[in-house]
Amino acid sequence: MxxxxxxxxxxxxxxxxxxxxxxxxxxxxxxxxxxxxxxxxxxxxxxxxxxxxxxHSRLHDWRWALDLLPTPRRYAVVSTGLDEISPALRDLLPDAEPTLLDCYDPVVMTEGSVRRARRLNPPPDGSVRADVAALPVAGAGQDAVFLAFAAHELRVPAQRQALFAEVARVLRPGGHLVLVEHCRDAVTVAAYGPGAWHFYPRREWLRLARGARLTPAGEATMTPLVRALVFQR
CATH class of the missing domain: 1.10.287 (Helix Hairpins)
Structure with a gap:
């Protein structure tokens, strides 16, 4: 589909x-x-x-990600209701060890669209239930963490801050966070109207990364509507 x-x-x-x-x-x-x-x-x-x-973009190919960071041996995918990237990453990184973290909380993530998406697309096999403030992953062990269209579902600033702090904790020194989001700007507002306010501007992600002591390490644009921001621990 x-x-x-x-x-x-x-x-x-x-x-x-x-x-x-x-x-x-x-x-x-x-x-x-x-x-x-x-x-x-x-x-x-x-x-x-x-x-x-x-x-009509290269978004779901994910080969673009390997141009932005070293090939990971261990990586985590953090989702907040819908994980559509794990199958592609498994195919692209067959020798890597994935950890799939399902952080969906129906009390926090109350969007009807997320509930419907989750019913239609259950979490992939091997997913582990997780809390954004306490990811069940050892510290400093992941080469990469992937957050694709997930972080914006955390509507409370403290929740987003907690997630970024946890991402920084589980990344090894030199490891990378790959964040994929619609960034609210003039183009997104023109495309989605009031719906664009469901997303956050680029400066919010930079602020959260800075607070977690993650350094900008690259960026890719999947059409003007979708950006991949890469941060390094």
Missing amino acids: NGVARMVRYNWPKYAVAAVTLAGVAALPWPWRLLAVPGAAGVAVSLAATWWAYD
Whole structure:
């Protein structure tokens, strides 16, 4: 299933409300039906942006990551409800030792889209339930930690700070954090409208890394909508 189809399935109530609303406005007499045009355009732009970011980019290839850091022998994937990167990393790094950490907490992560995504895509085999403030991983043992579209689900600043502190703890000296996120900026706002406020600006991730004593070590852009930020312990 492609990225657009997944997004619609995970967020179908929003799209259903939008469709009913647009249909009702379109049924109004002329020229009031023109009010449907901005809403329809917004939905179309959002879907096109998702297709561009997820289906027409190198994002899910993950070979790009090996251009940004040494090939890890041990790595951890931290997810907060949906882990879609572990299979690709296993294929790409068959000789490495992965640790899959499922940090989903339904009390904290209350988004309906996350619940639906989790029902449709259970955690991969071998996943371990974890707390973002106490990852069940020994200190200084991981060559890399991957956080893909996960950290923004932590809506309380202290939770994000705790996660970054734990990432720094489990990384070996010289190890890398690979953070993949939509960064809220003018392009993201233009693509997703108010939905862009579900994400955080790039400066927030830099602030958290600085607080955890992680140093910027590289960056890649997967279309202007998605960024990979790499930090080194």
